[in-house]
Amino acid sequence: MTRAVHELRGAGLLAAGILSAGMGLQGFLFSSNFIDGGVTGVSMLLGKVTPWPLWVWLPLVNLPFLVLGLRHIGRAFAARAALAIAGLATAIAVIPYPDITPDPLLTAVFGGFFLGAGIGLAVRGGGVLDGTEIAALVISRRSPLWRVGGLILAFNVVLFLAAMTLLGVEEALYSILTYVSAAKTVDFVLY
Numbered sequence: 646m647t648r649a650v651h652e653l654r655g656a657g658l659l660a661a662g663i664l665s666a667g668m669g670l671q672g673f674l675f676s677s678n679f680i681d682g683g684v685t686g687v688s689m690l691l692g693k694v695t696p697w698p699l700w701v702w703l704p705l706v707n708l709p710f711l712v713l714g715l716r717h718i719g720r721a722f723a724a725r726a727a728l729a730i731a732g733l734a735t736a737i738a739v740i741p742y743p744d745i746t747p748d749p750l751l752t753a754v755f756g757g758f759f760l761g762a763g764i765g766l767a768v769r770g771g772g773v774l775d776g777t778e779i780a781a782l783v784i785s786r787r788s789p790l791w792r793v794g795g796l797i798l799a800f801n802v803v804l805f806l807a808a809m810t811l812l813g814v815e816e817a818l819y820s821i822l823t824y825v826s827a828a829k830t831v832d833f834v835l836y
Contacts, residue, residue: 658770659725663732664740666763666774670733671742673756674823675699677749678816680808681760682801682824683777684710690804694811700738704730710776717783725772726779733763733774753819757826764827765834 670689674681680689688706692699707730715723746752767774781797801824809817 655725655770655772658766659729659732659772660770662763662766662768662770662772662774663729663736664763665759665766666733667736667740668742669756669759669761669763669827670699671737671740672745673752673759676744677747677752677756677819678812679749679753679756679823680804680812680816680820681757681827682804683775683797685760685775685777686801686804686808686820686824690808690811698738700734703734703737707776710779713783714776714779717786718779722771725770726776729767729770729772729774730776749815749819750822753822754826757823757828758830760823761827761830762834765831768831768835 670681670685673679675689675692678693680686680693684706685703688702689699691697691702691706695702711723711727711730714726745755764774768778773779777797777800805817805821805824808820812820
């Protein structure tokens with residue numbers, strides 16, 4: 646495969662990932678007060694408890710992780726990650742995603758499905774949609790005692806406890822279901 650075809654394929658996967666993740670976030674999760682894990686979940690929580698919208702928080706909260714990726718992983722990876730995160734923020738700001746269903750179980754499962762598919766497609770395209778993966782990769786490379794999955798899990802436990810306090814117990818529990826659905830979908834898309 647030529648370099649141009651490879652880059653075009655990567656860009657197409659990133660674009661599909663952005664659109665899918667945007668559907669999961671705006672079409673399902675955000676209107677139901679459900680969040681995802683990771684930096685996206687932090688951004689969603691901030692979008693709920695501050696006057697600033699989610700599309701503003703996504704790049705702001707991801708910025709330190711992008712700098713970390715630039716310093717420790719490389720310029721090309723950081724550039725693709727920055728473009729993917731900016732693309733997701735733009736999609737959320739300008740695309741009028743429909744609110745699909747008020748049913749909380751369907752919202753949690755399918756919101757997680759679309760978000761997980763988006764994350765998986767973005768990774769296949771050479772980028773990421775969430776800075777948590779960047780931090781986990783950098784830390785796990787430097788310390789053999791920490792594994793990526795364990796770091797992400799610890800971060801998310803704290804996040805979902807905060808969601809329980811700020812959004813409510815039921816919303817936090819559905820958010821955990823969303824996270825599980827997204828994680829399983831990411832695995833399916835990647836492996």
